[in-house]
Amino acid sequence: MATVAAVIASTHHPFYYRASTATGDDRPPFADAWVAKIEAFRETLTKARPDVLVMVGSDHFHQLWLDNMPQFLVGKAPFFDGNFYNEEREFGLPRMTLPGEEQLAAHILRNGLDAGFDLAFSNELRIDHSITCPIITLRPQADLPIVPIYTNIFAPPLPRPRRFVELGRTIRRLVESWPGDQRVAIIGTGHLSLELGGPRQFGEHGPDPVFDRKAIDWIASGDLDGCLAEVTLDSLHLPGNATHGFMDFLLMMGVAGAGAKADHVDSLDLFHTREAYFTWYPNGVPA
Amino acid sequence: MSKYLLDKFLFTVDRDPELVERYRADAAGTVTWWEQEYANKLLNCTSDERSTWLAFTDEERRALREYDHVALFELGAHPFLTLTLFIAMFERDHGPLEYQKAYGRAMAHLHPPYPDIAT
Numbered sequence: 001m002a003t004v005a006a007v008i009a010s011t012h013h014p015f016y017y018r019a020s021t022a023t024g025d026d027r028p029p030f031a032d033a034w035v036a037k038i039e040a041f042r043e044t045l046t047k048a049r050p051d052v053l054v055m056v057g058s059d060h061f062h063q064l065w066l067d068n069m070p071q072f073l074v075g076k077a078p079f080f081d082g083n084f085y086n087e088e089r090e091f092g093l094p095r096m097t098l099p100g101e102e103q104l105a106a107h108i109l110r111n112g113l114d115a116g117f118d119l120a121f122s123n124e125l126r127i128d129h130s131i132t133c134p135i136i137t138l139r140p141q142a143d144l145p146i147v148p149i150y151t152n153i154f155a156p157p158l159p160r161p162r163r164f165v166e167l168g169r170t171i172r173r174l175v176e177s178w179p180g181d182q183r184v185a186i187i188g189t190g191h192l193s194l195e196l197g198g199p200r201q202f203g204e205h206g207p208d209p210v211f212d213r214k215a216i217d218w219i220a221s222g223d224l225d226g227c228l229a230e231v232t233l234d235s236l237h238l239p240g241n242a243t244h245g246f247m248d249f250l251l252m253m254g255v256a257g258a259g260a261k262a263d264h265v266d267s268l269d270l271f272h273t274r275e276a277y278f279t280w281y282p283n284g285v286p287a
Numbered sequence: 288m289s290k291y292l293l294d295k296f297l298f299t300v301d302r303d304p305e306l307v308e309r310y311r312a313d314a315a316g317t318v319t320w321w322e323q324e325y326a327n328k329l330l331n332c333t334s335d336e337r338s339t340w341l342a343f344t345d346e347e348r349r350a351l352r353e354y355d356h357v358a359l360f361e362l363g364a365h366p367f368l369t370l371t372l373f374i375a376m377f378e379r380d381h382g383p384l385e386y387q388k389a390y391g392r393a394m395a396h397l398h399p400p401y402p403d404i405a406t
Contacts, residue, residue, distance in 0.1 A: 061298055061368060066291060066406055067330055086301055089375055154367070156405035197356075197366025198401060199394040202387045241366060241401055271384075 002104075004175055005183035006048035007280040009219065009252035010041065011273065012057070012133035012189035014091040030270060037268050037277065038137045044264045044279035045138045047286040048185055052101050053139070053146045054108075054175060056188030056251055057130030058153045062087075063122075069155050070120035072167060074112070075148035076105035077123050082132040093129055093136075101145035104184070108147060108174050115170050125150075130248075134187050151251065153190070153244045161231050164247040165224060168254020186255050190248030192216070193239035194273045200240055206274040208239035215246060216267055216276050222260040224253050256280045290363045291406040292326060292341050296351060297359075297368035299325060301375065311376040315352045322348070357393055363402040 016038065019031045062084045064070065082096040105121075112119045127148050135142050149171070152158055168188075175184045192215050193208035200207040218227040227250065236243045256262070264279035300306040300321070310317045327338040343351070350358040354376075359369050370390070378386045 197370035199391050199397050201391045202384055237399055
């Protein structure tokens with residue numbers, strides 16, 4: 001059976017690519033510290049020696065739209081093109097093409113349906129920055145096959161937080177039951193507190209630093225019960241109107257398992273939103 | 288109210304570089320053209336198959352024609368769509384983050400709970 005070589009959760013800041021590649025006067029003052037944290041984070045994946053990446057993200061109305069909106073969708077295709085015109089325009093993100101792992105996608109679809117998740121699927125999915133940003137930060141050579149899994153954190157009605165946790169637990173079980181000896185890293189990105197298009201956007205820090213500190217503690221310690229006791233669809237409006245992306249962190253806590261302490265925890269206070277990085281090694285820290 | 292149609296306008300314009308420039312250059316003309324020609328277009332279908340019933344309210348039409356992002360927010364348009372399109376149109380006229388911060392300041396009188404964005 002396949003091995004879960006690493007479980008990785010992080011924010012996906014679309015400005016990282018531009019900040020980290022900028023030079024001279026264009027390079028922001030926080031770029032070097034940001035790059036150092038990302039390179040340490042990247043090493044946690046490299047050390048796990050993955051063969052395949054299962055990547056959880058959230059489409060930002062790029063390919064998925066309100067005329068036919070899935071709640072959870074698995075990409076099953078031989079290749080995935082990445083990034084859209086408006087991400088190139090706004091964030092300077094590069095276009096890329098990633099290979100797909102269709103057999104694992106089919107396994108997750110068949111068995112995910114049987115486990116009670118009505119997963120949508122796509123045979124031609126263009127992925128956006130929620131999945132390409134962790135490629136840029138964690139695997140810039142973009143050489144591993146992926147299975148993208150999209151969640152709806154954007155278009156109400158949304159699944160509730162507990163559903164994200166349950167899907168995370170199921171994804172972990174499904175990967176571990178995949179016949180073969182592949183080493184699979186499960187990577188998911190979300191948000192801490194975040195405001196988009198509202199009065200609290202683009203501040204000196206994230207809109208709710210208190211929530212961010214609590215959230216980092218919940219994730220780092222695997223405190224699922226504590227987190228679910230406070231986080232609801234309604235409560236997530238309070239730290240900022242786009243904070244429902246935090247539910248992708250909840251999904252990854254489900255993958256890591258209740259009570260699982262992260263082996264790597266780091267964060268960076270930036271303008272607009274706080275960055276946070278977590279890695280778990282379910283089978284022990286690699287040598 | 289037709290929040291879905293507001294979002295459909297913002298979505299279809301934001302993803303098309305030609306439409307972004309057209310809306311920036313001529314808001315009223317673009318909104319009129321879009322409502323006549325595009326509003327009932329099924330996005331995942333041939334052009335022969337169309338919806339028959341989608342139209343803006345007067346207030347929605349006005350807000351789009353006047354780039355009134357505060358009114359769009361209050362009407363329940365998806366704030367990500369409004370923000371990303373308006374950044375595409377107007378950030379170029381300002382210094383770094385200047386437009387985004389002014390956009391937020393114009394909404395300083397708004398407090399949670401914000402309008403429902405469900406369509």
